[in-house]
Structures are given as structure tokens and as C-alpha cells.
Amino acid sequence: MSYFIDQFDQAKLDATRETWINSAEALGIPSLEYNRILQWASTRIDYKANNGDSYAYGIFHKDSQEAVAIVDLVYTKRSNGDVGWLKMLDVSLSPTFAPTQILAVPERYNEVLAIYASAILGTAQLTSDHKARVVKLYGRDDDLFRLFVALNERLHTLLQNATSKMEGRWLVISAH
Known part of the structure; x- marks a missing residue:
């Protein structure tokens, strides 16, 4: 499936809220955490x-108004003032991609990988909107951390005008 990162407007956020809460209820998943997000x-x-400040960006499927994930991004200017850091702190998946649903339908795991790939690539592409030469991705849990370690190894061969490295639980991508 093809996913992309985009800003929310109120209509997209309302559509996402309705879809997520209805999905959680239909799947028998408590909606408290989804309401908080x-x-x-x-x-x-x-x-x-x-x-x-922190920004909420959505990961959307082509032609959809409902996000399948919400990405928590923080932009921080550096002291020299010309550019800053763009940090992806968290990716919250919709109830459709809750762990119980992935176990029930293993094919969804590939979709989760595509969603995370879209979040990572989309964050890197947002450096033109949020003037940054450094993108930091936080490996919040062990699964995401392992994904970032593997991604870092692959990025060494793919990046041409940038470098990547692990700093603790952070995957750091720096433009030259």
C-alpha cells in the first residue's frame, strides 16, 4: 500500500477521530488511549x-481523509539559528494496526512496515518545511529501536549527501 505524511486540517482530524474510535469499539479495543492521542x-x-513545539502529522493512504497513524514531530532551532533538528518522537498506529490485530492478520505487519517507512521518509522530506539538516528518530520501544538499527545499516549504502548513525536510542541522519 502507498502511504504518505501530511499535515492535519480540522476535517482530516475529525475524520480520523471518528474512524479510530469506531474501529476501536468494533474491535473490542479500549478507546481511552486513542482518545488521548x-x-x-x-x-x-x-x-x-x-x-x-510538537506537531501532529498524519500518515494517510492515497485518497483517504483518515490517518492510519499519527506522527509526533518536534522541531528545535539550533543556537546558530540557521537550521535546526527535526525529531520524530513517536508513531501512534490506528486501532486497525493494534498488536492484537497484527497477530490476527499477519499480512498487516507489512503494512505497518510501510507506515513506518512513510513516517521516516516523510520526516526527512519535511526538513524543507522545518529548516533542518539533522533528523532524529527515537526508538521508543525495543521493536522500533531494532528497526532503526537495521535501517541505519542500510542507510550507509543508500545515502549520498547525508550520513546516519545511532546515538543511544536515536537514529540520526545528517545532511552535508
């Missing part, structure tokens, strides 16, 4: 906010 996202869709 969606509430947080509703306060993070001002993309012109000040330095150090």
Missing part, C-alpha cells in the same frame, strides 16, 4: 507554531 493531536496542528 487524538486529543493531543488536536492541539498540535498549528504548523507555524514556535520553536520547540
